[in-house]
Amino acid sequence: MGFEGGQVQNAIYVAGESPWPISAAEWEARAAEVLEPGPFDYIAGGAGSEATMRANLEAFERRRLRPRMLAGTAERDLAVEVLGTRSPAPFLLAPIGVLSIAHPDGEVGVARAAAATGVPLVLSSAASHTIEEVAEAMGDAPRWFQLYWVNDREIALSLVRRAESSGYRGLVVTVDTLTLGWRPRDLAKAYLPFLAGEGCAQFFSDPVFRSRLEQPPEEDVLAAAVAMLATFPNLALTWEDLAWLRGQTELPLLVKGVLRGEDAALAREAGADGVIVSNHGGRQVDGAVAALDALVEVRDELGPDAVVLMDGGIRGGADVLKALALGADAVLLGRPYAYGLAVGGQEGVEAVIRHLMADTDITLALMGARRATDLDRTWIAASS
Numbered sequence: 564m565g566f567e568g569g570q571v572q573n574a575i576y577v578a579g580e581s582p583w584p585i586s587a588a589e590w591e592a593r594a595a596e597v598l599e600p601g602p603f604d605y606i607a608g609g610a611g612s613e614a615t616m617r618a619n620l621e622a623f624e625r626r627r628l629r630p631r632m633l634a635g636t637a638e639r640d641l642a643v644e645v646l647g648t649r650s651p652a653p654f655l656l657a658p659i660g661v662l663s664i665a666h667p668d669g670e671v672g673v674a675r676a677a678a679a680t681g682v683p684l685v686l687s688s689a690a691s692h693t694i695e696e697v698a699e700a701m702g703d704a705p706r707w708f709q710l711y712w713v714n715d716r717e718i719a720l721s722l723v724r725r726a727e728s729s730g731y732r733g734l735v736v737t738v739d740t741l742t743l744g745w746r747p748r749d750l751a752k753a754y755l756p757f758l759a760g761e762g763c764a765q766f767f768s769d770p771v772f773r774s775r776l777e778q779p780p781e782e783d784v785l786a787a788a789v790a791m792l793a794t795f796p797n798l799a800l801t802w803e804d805l806a807w808l809r810g811q812t813e814l815p816l817l818v819k820g821v822l823r824g825e826d827a828a829l830a831r832e833a834g835a836d837g838v839i840v841s842n843h844g845g846r847q848v849d850g851a852v853a854a855l856d857a858l859v860e861v862r863d864e865l866g867p868d869a870v871v872l873m874d875g876g877i878r879g880g881a882d883v884l885k886a887l888a889l890g891a892d893a894v895l896l897g898r899p900y901a902y903g904l905a906v907g908g909q910e911g912v913e914a915v916i917r918h919l920m921a922d923t924d925i926t927l928a929l930m931g932a933r934r935a936t937d938l939d940r941t942w943i944a945a946s947s
């Protein structure tokens with residue numbers, strides 16, 4: 564038997580108090596207390612009216628599980644394997660950039676928590692710590708790299724090569740953020756952390772990016788940040804470019820940010836090994852379909868054998884299980900771990916991960932299922 568959620572639960576009761584917040588809402592509230600409004604809203608906010616952020620949550624709320632009783636679930640297995648990468652729980656840590664605005668340890672704190680728990684981390688192109696620093700913090704622990712495919716192919720490819728040589732075992736190409744969405748909370752405060760050089764580590768440390776600058780970032784941060792922001796938008800990108808990238812790397816390639824069945828099919832035709840259904844946590848297209856609803860469409864399009872992950876709205880174990888039942892091979896956890904980092908650094912992230920594992924394990928047991936991977940649509944009420 565692997566992980567035991569009951570032990571995590573008992574430890575809290577026996578201690579007489581929980582050292583950490585328990586509900587997702589409480590983690591968020593604590594993060595709001597410790598962070599300045601600029602950083603907090605950058606993490607918590609979304610595009611436009613934030614309708615899609617709410618829709619992500621509502622889509623989980625709307626679905627209802629159908630537990631079975633007396634199914635003999637004393638022995639359980641929460642683990643999943645996705646494209647050769649194993650996770651002890653059916654979730655990974657989603658790529659989130661600029662985590663130095665949440666905590667000085669930034670992505671290195673997250674990396675250490677991921678390594679301590681065995682849950683894979685998808686490191687962001689917009690991180691505040693480099694590909695190599697995060698690799699060093701993780702040792703052999705599993706990690707993927709998320710690529711923002713900037714408008715300079717040589718820079719993009721340089722990032723891919725660095726990830727390959729630093730032990731990252733998957734490449735996640737984000738296709739929904741070819742430019743930043745319209746984000747009222749940030750606009751109202753004119754808050755963009757990259758302009759202060761935060762979240763620029765991959766670029767500032769990249770030999771190809773540096774060769775494009777007149778002065779190194781150490782001498783002129785603002786000019787380097789402006790150069791990075793000028794490199795970022797890439798609205799000319801098409802599926803043909805993806806086919807080119809496929810030919811450049813042997814890493815498993817996943818396309819993140821797909822919301823329609825036909826786009827998932829195009830990703831597969833271009834050579835992607837998997838897709839991640841996502842609306843970027845509601846940060847890009849306000850009014851876009853909820854990620855969980857899009858998951859159903861994408862799974863229907865690609866069939867049972869395709870690798871399909873999702874993110875957007877995972878706040879508890881029941882959400883993880885609902886997504887698996889509706890066709891996800893695994894999910895990605897986003898904002899909750901950023902709040903964990905803000906509240907408690909590495910230990911906070913570890914607490915968020917262990918709580919979600921415990922909640923998922925206990926709920927799986929009570930659902931009458933032994934393996935997370937056993938769930939299918941029969942576990943979701945038809946009326947929901």
Ligand code: GLV
Pocket residue numbers: 660689740843846
């Ligand atoms: C960038 O990826 C962002 O969502 O802020």
